[in-house]
Amino acid sequence: MEQQSELISKALGWLDQASDIAAGWLLSPAAWSQFALLVMAYLAARLVTARLLPSLRRLLDPAETQSLLATARRFGLRFLPLLLPLAAYALTAMGEQVTRQLFGSGEVIAFGKRVFLFLAARIFVRDVLTDSFLKLLGKYVLIPVAALYMFGILEVITAQLDQTIVALGNIRFSVMALLRGVIAGGLLFWLGSWSNRTSAGYIKAQEELRPATRELAVKAIEVAIFGAAFLLLMSIMGIDLTAVAVLGGALGVGIGLGLQQIAANFISGIILLLEGQTTVGDYVQLDGGEAGIIVKMTARACVLETFDGKWIVVPNEHFITTRVVNYSDQGSANRYEAAFSVAYETDINRIPEIIEAAVGALPFVLQAPDGPDCELRGFGESSVDFAVEYWVSGIDDGKNKYASPVLFAIWNALKAEGIEMPYPRRVVEMRNV
Structure with a gap:
């Protein structure tokens, strides 16, 4: 009062x-x-x-x-x-x-x-x-x-x-210092966000750099900008930076004791960006069964988008400690196969030539590293089993549908040659009717 x-x-x-x-x-x-x-x-x-x-x-x-x-x-x-x-x-x-x-x-x-x-x-x-x-x-x-x-x-x-002094335990601030810190902090972190967005847009536009190099540069600039903003804010508020060093030591102990997984994921993310073996746009499959296209790589995890539109967040550590199958590898070709069968009455020596020509005529089938290869796989109960292997540049799902056109080509080629694709047949014997 x-x-x-x-x-x-x-x-x-x-x-x-x-x-x-x-x-x-x-x-x-x-x-x-x-x-x-x-x-x-x-x-x-x-x-x-x-x-x-x-x-x-x-x-x-x-x-x-x-x-x-x-x-x-x-x-x-x-x-x-x-x-x-x-x-x-x-x-x-x-x-x-x-x-x-x-x-x-x-x-x-x-x-x-x-x-x-x-x-x-x-x-x-x-x-x-x-x-x-x-x-x-x-x-x-x-x-x-x-x-x-x-x-x-x-x-x-x-x-x-x-x-006018405000006391928070053993820490004492003047109201003016607190207001100055709030205003300066808002300006600094707005400027940091703007600088980070601008630099990230410029770096991501450099197509001559590898995607992993671009992501690593963006993360490094983000850490540098906000780190500098934090230190400058501490200086503006008049806080002794030795206290920040003590806080950093305490934080290091906390990471060592309770935040091991977060630290491991952060280091794993840096390793992934440096190596560049897995990057944004690659289609990967992990040992745990997770599979999808990497749409985002953060300091803690990678985000996979499945072909049915779901997003899977996978910690970076899994890409380091488990086996990862990379189907894309920045646009490399992938091999697939399509299985089919013909009747026993067929002259099976003609099948490879017919099928390889039909599949090789498809525009998406590659001739390198190898053209279509039709192989005899076995003699079934009611059919002779074949499979044709072919190479394509992409993943057989999502926007690409390779298996269906290949099977259509096999069906049409066999029908054009009058070759029957059999179905199971059974002989039923009736006793004591």
């Missing part, structure tokens, strides 16, 4: 002081001359802005190109609404210097200068900023700070916040 009454008394004192200053300005001839200078500075700023804006728009308006210079010029166009308040601020600052040298006072014109700066802050938040987080930060941080500065009480409030 005592602290609240003290704040109320201070606020009332500020109001009384402000009313006295306003009354003095209204009755002072020097104040009226400064008001006149303010009006002249504003009118001169409008005149300068009206002359400069068309030329600046023509200079900054780029052609329909996507070059870096054109992007920078489009970015510069967004700042043109700030020209009027900043020009008024600059002219007012020059007028303030003149009045202080001639008359020894310039409070009115100094207040007007701060008003123009406040208007510039409002226009900056309203018209220049486009990111939702930055708009929120400008609305609730930049504009209030500019308003306090305009009324000349920013230093008083910051001093009061510096003296």
Whole structure:
């Protein structure tokens, strides 16, 4: 209660002081001359802005190109609404210097200068900023700070916040340091996220790099950006970095005792990215039965997408400690086979030539490393069993369907030659009917 009454008394004192200053300005001839200078500075700023804006728009308006210079010029166009308040601020600052040298006072014109700066802050938040987080930060941080500065009480409030201490156990913070840390942390981690997205997009666009190299570079830059942001935030908040070192040691002990699997998966992820034997886009099958296309590789796990649309999250450690079958290996060919049977009455010596020609005519069947190969597999109960092996560039599922066209080709080739594909036949003997 005592602290609240003290704040109320201070606020009332500020109001009384402000009313006295306003009354003095209204009755002072020097104040009226400064008001006149303010009006002249504003009118001169409008005149300068009206002359400069068309030329600046023509200079900054780029052609329909996507070059870096054109992007920078489009970015510069967004700042043109700030020209009027900043020009008024600059002219007012020059007028303030003149009045202080001639008359020894310039409070009115100094207040007007701060008003123009406040208007510039409002226009900056309203018209220049486009990111939702930055708009929120400008609305609730930049504009209030500019308003306090305009009324000349920013230093008083910051001093009061510096003296107000918040205790969390043995750790003591001033309210000002806490607010500074929250604002700086928000800005730093927004900047880190933006830098990470920009750098990741640029790296992933470099097609000459292997996919694994691109993923490793993206992860390394992400760790470096957010690590630097964290250390810079600790420095801004005034936290001794030796405490961070102690915390890192404690975290290392925690990893050694309770987070072994997370640490193992993280190291396994780095090994996978360095080796490059398994990367995004590969179709893999693990010993545990998990199979799918790798669509994402994170620091902890790989995400497999099955051909029926399901996502399987597989820890990175499984790719290191178990056997992994990689069907893709960055686009290598795969061999498949299709089984079929013919009747015993068939001249089986003709079958390989007929089937190899029919399967080899399919557009997706490769002739290297080997063309179609029809093999005799055995003599069944009611048929002679064959299988044809063929090579294709891809996986037989999902968007690729190789087995079905191959079986259609076998059926049509046998039918065209009049060769029967038998079905089981039984002789039934009836006794004591």
